[in-house]
Amino acid sequence: MAIDRYLLAKELNALRELALKKWAEDPLPVGRAAIERLKTEIDAHDLQQNITELETDGYTILPPGKAAHIDLIERIKQAMLRIMATTRSDVMGASSGLGSTLFHMLPEDPVFEEALMAPAPLTLLSYILGYRAKLSQCTGLIKNSDAPALPLHADHSGKFPAPWSRLSNYSVVTWVLTDYTRENGALCVWPGSHRFSRPVPPDLIMAHDHEEIRVVEVPAGSVIIWHGSLWHGAVPRTAEGQRMALVLPHVRDPIQPQEIFWASTTPEMIERNxxxxxxxMGLTSAGPWMQDGPNPARLAMGPTTGSQFE
Ligand SMILES: O=C(O)CCC(=O)C(=O)O
Ligand SMILES: [Fe+2]
Structure with missing residues (x-):
């Protein structure tokens, strides 16, 4: 039996109405105002150095306590372990280098909304993808002692034809939930590789020991954000125990998110944020649409001026 497309459109439009009301109370900035607002937020959260690092290295790290009170980290971990106990978690396969994966966790616990809405990472995200960025995944990664290396890649690979734009269209915010060390299977990056604007060549995919590669050894509670063209992967985990991370990839407004967030958003979630x-959640984007056509709320937001920060 087909999904009732009239009912689906009605439910989506009801959520968009709520979104429009929220926007009326607290409008997001358009054009020149977006640039001014961003400067104010960067100053307020003291992120100038992080912006420089995003430009030069293609990634930056917020130390524990900067993105959120450290107690949030423990609450995220507890929520992930609870979801893990009830969810099929190996869809990517043990050899993928990603570990056990917990997809679409956002509706499972409000703790993920707290991480998503934390002001300092959100400011860096506005810089990198604009104020209209949408969440693309809310995924937990859990790696055990036998987790193999994650091949070097750029997140733009497999999504956008190369050569890539200098702008990022897809950026991951990673919440580090257990200490990242070499033995623990830390993230590793090739600083500055976002400026190559192309995928990792096949002969470098397993070059985790290349002299340009930096292993990102940071304590639990750190938050890492990177440009979608950055070459990165993870070193194999050799230590006992588990490496845990919450990854929040985001996309620019016209790009299709990987997970369907608008369909699992509730009025309560809208109300409390x-x-x-x-x-x-994608509720102010023009699409997707069915028989009702594009979202009028998107038109109410005013035309875009072409600023990369809008
Ligand atoms: O396993 C990791 O730390 C990296 C995961 C990754 O490549 C990503 O989130 O884009
Ligand atoms: Fe990645």
Whole structure:
């Protein structure tokens, strides 16, 4: 039996109405105002150095306590372990280098909304993808002692034809939930590789020991954000125990997110968050649409001026 497309459109439009109301209370900035607002937020959260690092290295790290109170880390871990106990978690296969994967966790616990809406990472995200960025995945990665290396890759690979734009279209915010060390299977990056604007060549995919590669050894509670063209992977885990991370990839507004967040958003989730949350869920984008056509709320937001920060 087919999904009732009239009912689906009605439910989606009801959520968009709520989003429009949130926007009326707290409008997101357009054009020149977006640039001014971003400067104010960068100053307020003291992120100038992080912006420089995003430009030069293609990634940056917020130390524990900067993105959120450290107690949030323990609450995220507990929520992930609870979901893990009830969810099929090996869809990517043990050899993928990603570990056990927990997809679409956002509706499972409000703790993920807290991480998503944390102001400092969100400011860096506005810089890298604009104020209309949408959440693309809310995924937990759990790696055991036998986790192999994650091949070097750029997240733009397999999504956008190369050569890539200098702008990022897809950026991951990673919440480090257990210490990242070499033995623990830390993330590793090729600083500056985002400026190559192309995928990792086949002969470098397993070059985790290349002299340009930096292993990102940071304590639990750190938050890492990177440009979609950055070459990165993870070193194999040799230590006992588990490596845990929450990954929040985001996309620019016209790009299709990997997970369907608008369909699992509730009025309660909209109510308890700022207007930005509705945008992150895709509820202020023009599409997707059915018989009702594009979202009028998107038109109410005003035309875009072409600023990369909008
Ligand atoms: O396993 C990791 O730390 C890296 C995961 C990854 O490549 C990503 O989230 O884009
Ligand atoms: Fe990646």
């Amino acid at each position: 700022q207007s930005r949350f509705c945008t992150l």
